[in-house]
Amino acid sequence: MSTRQAFERFFISILSVSLCVESKPMPIGSRESNGLARTPLMGWNSYNHYSCYPNETIIHSNAQALVNLGLKEKGYEYITVDCGWTLPDRLANGTLTWNPALFPSGYFALGQFIHGLGLKFGVYSDGGIQMCMTGSPAQNGSLFHEDTDAQTFQSWGADLLKYDNCYSDAALGYPDTSYTPTISPKGHYVTMSSAISNLTRPMVIQICDWGVDFPSLWAPALGNSWRIANDIIPYFRTIPRILNQAVPQTSFAGPGQWLDLDMLEVGNNVFTQAEEQTHFSLWAILKSPLVIGGALKDAATSISSSSLAILGNEDVIGYNQDSLGVAASFRRRWTEAGYEVWAGPLSGGRTVVALVNLLDVATTLTVDFPDVGIQKASSVKDVWNGVAVQNVLTSYSASVAAHGTILLELGGTTAAGIYAASDATVSSSTTTFSKVYAKTTSTNYISIVNFTTSVASSTTVTIGSKTYQLPANSKSLAVPLFLAAGNNNTITIKSSLPLSTLAITNPPSTFYPSTNFTISGTATRTTCSTNLCLPVGSKIGYLTPTRLSPSHHPGTLFFHFRLQIHQHLFLQQRHSDLHKLGIRHQYQEHDLVWEVAFAINNIAYYLEDDAHQSASKGNWDYNCQEGPPVLNSPITVRNIKSRLVLLMILFAISVIAVASC
Structure with missing residues (x-):
């Protein structure tokens, strides 16, 4: 087999992570109707499983x-044939057609077969001049x-169109993929969505632009789902x-429009x-389309x-298809313990x-x-x-395997912070509440004791070791x-x-908004795009290993941050039963190479002590307690150089491996 050229591409993407509290929901615009x-x-x-090599027998x-x-x-009802189904050229009348060597009965007959099983027929095309991964000769896309x-x-x-985004950036000469295009891919989807809406029969539209240009802001008006x-x-x-x-996009999901x-x-x-x-659970509760990709x-x-x-x-299917139609959202992450919590409402x-469980070992989680x-x-x-x-x-605690998930359905719930006397231990005039929860260690909690009756005169109430007076005719004491x-607190x-x-x-x-911070060195305060970096609309970014963005505020706990990272894109060969069918399949993946900067956004604190806080380059360890955040494994110039050396070695190995195929 001939040698294939290996290559690398670098690009910057934004990951938003909310810790300890939910991020503020973003407004949802008009929806595909x-x-x-x-x-x-x-x-x-x-x-x-089959990459761009489908055929009639497989389908x-x-x-x-x-x-x-x-x-x-x-x-499960949609059967979608992805890339690789067409002939390289359009017919004389300008229409696409199937490859008769792969689909000898034709696409109309294929649709009839699928419909005859009580299923629905999904087709694939692309918003560029040719379809993804279709090699040479190229297979035409739907652009123009x-x-x-x-x-x-x-x-x-x-019944469904999956619409991809390859070869769509004219200004860059129609490259295969462009993750930082000169213009938003939105325009291509506007055109196809309009064409679909003019048909006599509605069709599900799956937008597949790989999350380029944050489609959650514009895709709901154009399709029924969009890749993030x-x-x-x-x-x-x-x-x-x-x-x-x-993480920052779950609030955009809703009936008719879903994060893919x-x-x-x-x-x-x-x-x-x-x-x-884990894979199936999280896709289901985030209300992603459940599209089987295995044979x-x-x-x-x-x-x-x-x-x-x-x-x-x-x-699990029921959680995905729940009539309430609200996606679960990210709630909390423990970096050292290696796990995170997602949750959402159901009907x-x-x-x-x-x-x-993000760890490589089994553990018990709570x-x-x-x-x-x-x-x-x-x-x-x-x-x-x-x-x-x-x-x-x-x-609730349970054991879980490495990379596994504890998936819970809670019913008959009461709101956080409310403890019923029926759940306490009562002995004579003493009531003991156990398993009282606190997110952070503090003397500033307020306990409100509610009584079933009141008396005409003041009454002594002892809480812990302190004694208070309940006013006459009052039924509560704060x-x-x-x-x-x-x-594990007890009251x-x-x-x-x-x-x-x-x-x-x-x-x-x-x-404390980002505008309150004093910046220095290479750090900059930038204005974000509409509806991003809410509520102040700005963020601090471009910090270096030696430059800080300090601020003097009372408080110690970050609640929100935005992390900007470099990512490395490379090709990998998949080893599976595809080889039994004579099929080669290549995948793209983003691997973290090093962190470029913290872009501090929407910073909040629990008030406790007056402390001088600095945000510097590295990985923050958030334990959601009052006290300074721990800078864990800071990344220095030496770290970056060592990673570059390792990257060059891995690149050389990949070239040799690909050449030997």
Whole structure:
């Protein structure tokens, strides 16, 4: 086989990470009104397993398997043929046509076959001059032919169009991929969306621009889903990368328009069972389309029973298809412990919670319910562990495999900070509340003790070691309280009056905008694009290993930050059953190489001590307690040089490896 040239590309992307509290939801603009995909679409797509080498036999076999394996009954209904289906040239009348060597019966007949199974037919095209990964001779894209192609797809009975973004940047000479284009790809999607809307039958539109130009700001008006990141790859590190990019965007999802985290790798034998559960769980609760990317059945492959069980889990599918249509959001991350929490509301007053283990080893994880706005759950379903428990107060713990996820459904919940007397221990006139939660260690909590009755004269109430007077005819008493961070605080209240509830309010906090910071050196304060870096609309960035952006404020805890990083793009060869079919498949992945800067945005503190804070280059370790943040593994010029040397070595190895193929 001839030698292929290896190459590298570098580009800068923005990852937004919210720690300890939810980020402020961004406003949602106008939405595509075709009435389709009121819940996230579910189906199968040929690309992840077969790359740009589909054929009629492969599509028939997998469509039939979707039905035979019971997945159609679970809600999977779209069968989409991805890239590689066309002839290089258009017909004399200007229309696209299928490659008869691959699809001898034709695309109209293919649509009839899929519809005959009770499924829906998805087609693929591209907003550029040619389709992605179609080599030479190139296969034409839909640029400048949008109306013609939309009508052609409809004539074949298509129910869905996946619309890609390769070869679309005219100013750069139509490169294969452009992650920093001279103009936004939005224009190409406006044109095709308009062409689709003029058809006599509505069609689902999947926007696939890989997250370029932050499509969450404009894609909801043009399509039913939009990709938020570059392609998924068959390595677990791709999962946290995509989740990081989803953090600031989950509020854009809703009925008819959904964040697309990319197709599922479940069933491709590239993840462990625990990793597949994590992958499927997070895609489901973030309301991403659930599009199977593995081979269900072909001449070389059959999906495993384990992967099939994951794809068919009715609880998880139910969270994805829930009628409320609200995506889960990022709630908290523990950097040293190596896990994070996502949560979101479900219909019927339920809440879904995911604890993601990012470590390479099994561990036991605990979710503190107040971190997701809950104090008590009358029912807890631990989906993957197969456990159901009742009346759980404050926290829940369970074991989880490396890279696994504890997925919980909480029902019958009460709001965080409210402790019912019925959950306390009562002995004579003493009521003891256990498992009282505090996010941070502070003397500035307020406890509000509520009584069921009042008396005409003042009454003595003892809380801990301090004694207070409850005013006459009053049924509540509010006093300051010290709590230590964690879920193991105990509060003892002694009173002759019976208690109803104990309410805990958090210490006051103050927001400090980026405009309050004094910057120096290479640091700059920049104005962000519309609807970004809210609420002040600016951020601090371009810090170096030796330059700081200091600020003198009371307080010690960062709540929000924006991290700007360099990423390295490279090609990898996938080893799987594709080789049995004679197919080569290359994947692109972003690997972190080094951090360029912190862009500090929306900084808030818990008020406690007057402290001088500096943001410098490195990785912050957030423990969500009052006290200075710990600078963990700062990156120096020496670190960067050593990583560059390692990168050059890896590049040389990759060239040799590719040349030997």
